[in-house]
Amino acid sequence: MADSTRSMRKSIVERDILPAFKNRLLTEIGADDLRALCNKVKARGAPATAVHIRDIVRQVYAFAILHGEKVANPADDVGAASIATFVPKDRALSPAEIRLMYRQMESVATYPTIRLALRLIVLTLVRKSELIEATWDEVDFERALWTIPKHRMKGRNPHNVYLSRQVLDIFVALHTCAAGSKFVLPSRYDADRCMSHATLNRVTQIVSERAKAAGLPLEPFTVHDLRRTGSTLLNEIGFNRDWIEKCLAHEDGRSSRSIYNKAEYAEQRRHMLQEWANLVDAWVLGGSYTPTLLPSNMTVPVLSAWV
Template identity: 40%
Template structure:
């Protein structure tokens, strides 16, 4: 029989069932199906003719071949004096009537092997528990999922640092309960920030979904809390969740309303403009080649001109609307006269006629919906505010006035793609028809 070597130990591969490779003097290594390699030893306590016992040291390579052989020699010395290494490892007390030399040997064995082995196990357990705390797993989720998928994830980082980690960062992922999530959101709501409480719940929902995917827990405490129990309420506070965005647009395209009105509602979501700014739009404001819509100041709430960067989807919709407008100067001419736009109530009436199970909302809530999801996705707040034509006060507002054109274009394209994904996320596919020139030619 050849003794073990480090090379042979490294090359041992798991099999369908456990198997053993012997070294010498009763020492052997057991290779388990899962790949673990465990040092064990057979010995007879008291010499030939006594019952054979087996004791375990620990795993290779945590314990090297040299460690295992030294341990084997100490076990044999104990067994030769009638002491059981297995009993000492188990924690049995040293017999009081032992000769001093044997007692000293037993104490040496406990100090150098039993206590060190327990310390290694505890250190491994502590490291594992630390890796599974909310704070540690949050750092992993942020690095692996949030940062690569978001051009500016600082809003999510702010939520985590300000409200999540201080509250439950030291807790184990598996120990977090619905009550813990509610305590966080209630504290935020007490600051008067209901929508931030909802965003925090949504961030936690995504975090725990990833924890489930990585087999760190089996329960998502944030998903167990419906959004309406976090920030219920008035129509002016509504921000549709992704699944309701998809449900609403599928209902719009499957309805009998005019094609132009379907596109108008879709554009309100994509462009983040107010309803009056869209329905009173004129073709002279649009440059479809550049993908830009320049709304003059007199049509804006703050009397300041506003430039909308158009996504590919929005450009295609305007191309189609151009064909539907019958040479009117208005993008959405009235059915009664090409010389005036549709009435301000037209789209509201169309929405109220929809047979769709979506919470109460008004068209203006499309802006809040876009803002909420863009913030949740980690986009810069300044970019979002510029898209909403909200005025930033002070010097920062003056500096930012001409900024972020490229970033806003990229962000609105991401948003248009995101909305497309929600439309097709329902059961089966909904045909919304080709946009733009393809539609006009069909």
């Protein structure tokens, strides 16, 4: 189990399971009790947490039964699908939806830094945690480069994000708002801590709800869907797949392609992300833009075996 998963599950045990069941014997907790707890958590808008509660309880009882306890597992009668079902993870916004999202964000009562953070996810294709936990010592304004250290990356390799003009402007605005905090997105309540990881998804949920109430064609989406949107549209436009994969930092062992291709594609990625930012700007304004798929100064390198 990954450290992040272990930490998440520990927090669920301490926050939700122990307060409900800590003074009860295993034989005193039935399916109805577990279902009631899951429904309570689901009612506060946390269906994923409710499903994890059911899974953790199931594992606790399975462990006890394996070691000789004569108890029934209450989770056997509480199916995960009865608690919550989730949309398949293949959502990508269309250019029209990107425009609607940007417009709806302006009407949501939230901090400007949160709007800027969501725009950064769209324009840089980074993971939510990579942005939320970012510190200013990672950002080089002169080189237009954001270097995420390996200990913050899913694949455990440092990752370079090449900054478009639009992204540089956003970082300048965020630096002005940070008020001396080391974090790019500090907490509202403690400048020595980063913003809550739940904040951005709460705002995307509000944006979706506002759009639905207004009858606008913007389906629900998450922060991760914004990252997937960039990948999907860049592939559809025709940009080089390897450049896109490098921007996504897909080097976590999911494919042989990512394992064996160690090229950085620095100038190509910088060009592509600038074209992507120009595209998004055009869509938001209701216009169009024809991207250039190759940088004008790109040359084919000559490789030689001679020293």
